[in-house]
Amino acid sequence: MWNAGAVALTAAITIIAIHQATRWELIGSLDELLVEDAAEIRLALQDLPVASKEFQDELNRKAIGHRRHEWFAKLLADDGDLIWASVKAPSKPLAALDRTGDRFTTTERFRLYTCRVQDDSPVRWIRSGASMDPLIQELHRIDRIAFITWLMSLGIAPVLGWFMSFRALSPLRTMVHTAATLHPGQLGKRLPDRGADDELDHLAMTINSLLDRLAADVGEKHDFLANAAHELRTPLAAIRATADVALVSNRSGDDYRELVAQIMEQTDALSGIVSQLLLLSESSLPVRIANHRPFSLDEVVSKSADIFRAVAECNSVSLTVGRNDPIKIIGNRDQWIQVLNNLIDNAIKYSISGGQITIDLHRINDRESQSRVQLSIGDTGIGIHDDDIERVFDRFYRADRSRTRLTDVSGTGLGLSICKAVVEAHGGTIRCDSQAAEGTTFVIQIPMSASS
Amino acid sequence: MDVLLIEDDQVLGKMVCRGLQDSGHHCQWLSGGSDAISVIKKGKFDVVVLDRMLPDVSGMNVLSSLKNEGVDTPILMLTALGSVENRIEGLEAGADDYLVKPFDFAELVARLHAITRRSRRVSTSVFEVGPLRMDLTSRNVTRDGKLIDLTPTEFEMLELLMRETGQVVTRKMICEHLWDAHWEGVTNVVEVHMTRLRGKIDRDFDFPLLHTVRGRGYIVEVR
Numbered sequence: 001m002w003n004a005g006a007v008a009l010t011a012a013i014t015i016i017a018i019h020q021a022t023r024w025e026l027i028g029s030l031d032e033l034l035v036e037d038a039a040e041i042r043l044a045l046q047d048l049p050v051a052s053k054e055f056q057d058e059l060n061r062k063a064i065g066h067r068r069h070e071w072f073a074k075l076l077a078d079d080g081d082l083i084w085a086s087v088k089a090p091s092k093p094l095a096a097l098d099r100t101g102d103r104f105t106t107t108e109r110f111r112l113y114t115c116r117v118q119d120d121s122p123v124r125w126i127r128s129g130a131s132m133d134p135l136i137q138e139l140h141r142i143d144r145i146a147f148i149t150w151l152m153s154l155g156i157a158p159v160l161g162w163f164m165s166f167r168a169l170s171p172l173r174t175m176v177h178t179a180a181t182l183h184p185g186q187l188g189k190r191l192p193d194r195g196a197d198d199e200l201d202h203l204a205m206t207i208n209s210l211l212d213r214l215a216a217d218v219g220e221k222h223d224f225l226a227n228a229a230h231e232l233r234t235p236l237a238a239i240r241a242t243a244d245v246a247l248v249s250n251r252s253g254d255d256y257r258e259l260v261a262q263i264m265e266q267t268d269a270l271s272g273i274v275s276q277l278l279l280l281s282e283s284s285l286p287v288r289i290a291n292h293r294p295f296s297l298d299e300v301v302s303k304s305a306d307i308f309r310a311v312a313e314c315n316s317v318s319l320t321v322g323r324n325d326p327i328k329i330i331g332n333r334d335q336w337i338q339v340l341n342n343l344i345d346n347a348i349k350y351s352i353s354g355g356q357i358t359i360d361l362h363r364i365n366d367r368e369s370q371s372r373v374q375l376s377i378g379d380t381g382i383g384i385h386d387d388d389i390e391r392v393f394d395r396f397y398r399a400d401r402s403r404t405r406l407t408d409v410s411g412t413g414l415g416l417s418i419c420k421a422v423v424e425a426h427g428g429t430i431r432c433d434s435q436a437a438e439g440t441t442f443v444i445q446i447p448m449s450a451s452s
Numbered sequence: 453m454d455v456l457l458i459e460d461d462q463v464l465g466k467m468v469c470r471g472l473q474d475s476g477h478h479c480q481w482l483s484g485g486s487d488a489i490s491v492i493k494k495g496k497f498d499v500v501v502l503d504r505m506l507p508d509v510s511g512m513n514v515l516s517s518l519k520n521e522g523v524d525t526p527i528l529m530l531t532a533l534g535s536v537e538n539r540i541e542g543l544e545a546g547a548d549d550y551l552v553k554p555f556d557f558a559e560l561v562a563r564l565h566a567i568t569r570r571s572r573r574v575s576t577s578v579f580e581v582g583p584l585r586m587d588l589t590s591r592n593v594t595r596d597g598k599l600i601d602l603t604p605t606e607f608e609m610l611e612l613l614m615r616e617t618g619q620v621v622t623r624k625m626i627c628e629h630l631w632d633a634h635w636e637g638v639t640n641v642v643e644v645h646m647t648r649l650r651g652k653i654d655r656d657f658d659f660p661l662l663h664t665v666r667g668r669g670y671i672v673e674v675r
Contacts, residue, residue, distance in 0.1 A: 257666070258666070260667065261666040261667025261668070262667065263667075264667035264668065265667055267554065268623075268624075271554050303630075303631060304631070306603075306604065306605055307605050307630055307631070307641060307645075308641060310603070310605065310641075310644050310645055310648060311640065311641050311644045314644050333633060334633045337631050337633045
């Protein structure tokens with residue numbers, strides 16, 4: 001509707017412009033003719049007297065020749081009295097004589113040009129004139145054509161507009177259709193690339209890449225759920241088997257106590273997995289940040305180091321804290337305790353006798369980037385193979401245990417993914433630098449904005 | 453201890469009640485919250501164990517109406533919701549402690565002891581278990597008068613065990629005590645420190661005081 005209105009308005013403006021330009025053009029050529037004729041008469045007057053037959057015949061012929069325009073010429077005295085007029089000249093004076101100079105006048109029907117005969121005494125004026133009727137008729141004809149064109153454009157514009165928008169929107173319809181058929185279980189479909197490299201193609205590509213990410217995330221969640229269920233099944237099976245054994249025959253009180261104690265231990269393992277899963281899902285929720293509170297990260301570092309030092313010593317591994325700058329950060333203290341403990345625990349597990357573990361906490365000030373807090377936990381343990389480094393933060397991923405020399409390395413395989421989730425929930429990054437047989441260092445960096 | 457248990461789960465309610473009676477306490481069990489207030493006002497209870505999710509009234513509602521009525525019986529909330537916010541919410545509503553399911557029975561008893569003690573405002577600076585003596589002010593530990601040198605971690609662990617003398621202390625309780633955090637990552641950390649602690653307080657003496665309760669935790673007592 002708006003579109004049709006705009007087209008009609010534009011067309012109307014164009015038509016008025018054409019009308020005015022044509023009128024101007026036609027009057028201009030008529031004026032040229034009148035001036036030319038007046039000049040001719042003025043020249044003739046120098047050679048021939050008004051009364052001469054040649055002069056009168058010449059002008060009358062011209063008047064007959066320009067009949068259609070009702071052309072005429074008059075010779076006027078300075079007081080306005082008619083001296084002579086060509087045939088069919090209108091008898092009325094049409095317009096008063098203006099003695100200030102040569103000029104054009106437009107009357108009701110006529111266009112007049114009046115000029116003074118040069119070096120004449122007494123003063124005389126030549127007036128050439130022509131009817132405006134043919135000109136107006138011509139203009140009317142043009143106006144009619146223009147009006148018809150305008151009416152046609154009014155009819156055609158909406159149809160054409162609808163057709164064009166229909167064509168332009170057809171990729172959008174495809175998008176809507178494809179989007180409507182997508183659901184979380186089936187994210188395989190993608191929008192077509194028309195190869196036009198226009199905005200719609202860019203939109204389609206953006207939506208496709210969003211779908212890629214969603215599909216990857218949904219797939220990851222699906223795998224996670226399957227893995228989680230699998231991990232829960234193992235301690236459950238153990239609990240059931242133990243209870244089965246307890247019930248199958250009569251036993252002594254001590255035997256029962258022993259079996260029930262085993263069930264308790266397995267329940268603890270199950271409970272541990274459940275709370276880690278909860279922590280993992282909690283830490284990835286942005287709303288949790290609302291509950292962040294300031295606490296001393298260095299205090300957590302020294303506490304965990306103190307507590308784990310005895311464990312390290314049991315494994316003939318030394319645990320030292322290098323720099324431990326006083327640093328307060330805003331966050332979830334419980335989660336950071338878990339991060340530190342997971343990393344220290346890992347470092348001890350994958351260390352060999354005589355190894356060293358070093359913890360370091362300090363601020364780093366880069367010129368380019370904002371200040372950050374860096375926490376690193378390095379060991380001189382067995383290291384991680386290059387092809388495993390990428391995947392150490394994956395949920396339930398454990399570096400192939402057949403390659404490690406330790407057989408008692410246990411855990412849920414969630415520790416490092418919890419670390420990653422917690423660090424990222426605090427706006428930070430965690431990376432793993434490792435060299436097989438030389439050691440591993442986990443480096444955490446969090447922005448100072450999360451600290452004070 | 454006279455305990456009022458408000459818990460709708462039949463198995464859990466029955467077991468907790470039985471466990472408390474077995475360990476010499478008196479336990480009354482309600483499976484709904486609607487008449488909780490009148491029961492509490494009528495009876496003389498030392499402590500109330502309140503489940504957060506009840507079929508009739510929410511545990512939080514029971515808690516707030518108890519506080520509005522001016523009931524000062526200590527209350528321990530039980531819940532399956534273990535997030536930090538839920539704990540904070542419960543504690544801010546006036547609960548004296550908060551325990552997340554699944555829990556160790558020993559931990560429940562220990563916490564009940566702790567909050568009834570807290571409400572009686574009994575504070576002590578010296579603990580004694582047989583020949584073992586711990587002075588919290590001077591931070592000295594002696595057995596048979598002989599000074600025992602403990603690391604800060606060992607001292608804190610022994611302090612928790614001696615506070616709960618005669619009660620089982622679980623690994624989880626020790627972990628939370630050491631880090632002062634809700635942390636359920638059970639590792640071999642506790643075992644390592646316990647072995648060392650045992651070496652210091654028991655090895656060179658006639659009889660052991662620190663005992664391992666298989667599948668449950670540790671206990672300090674004269675047997």
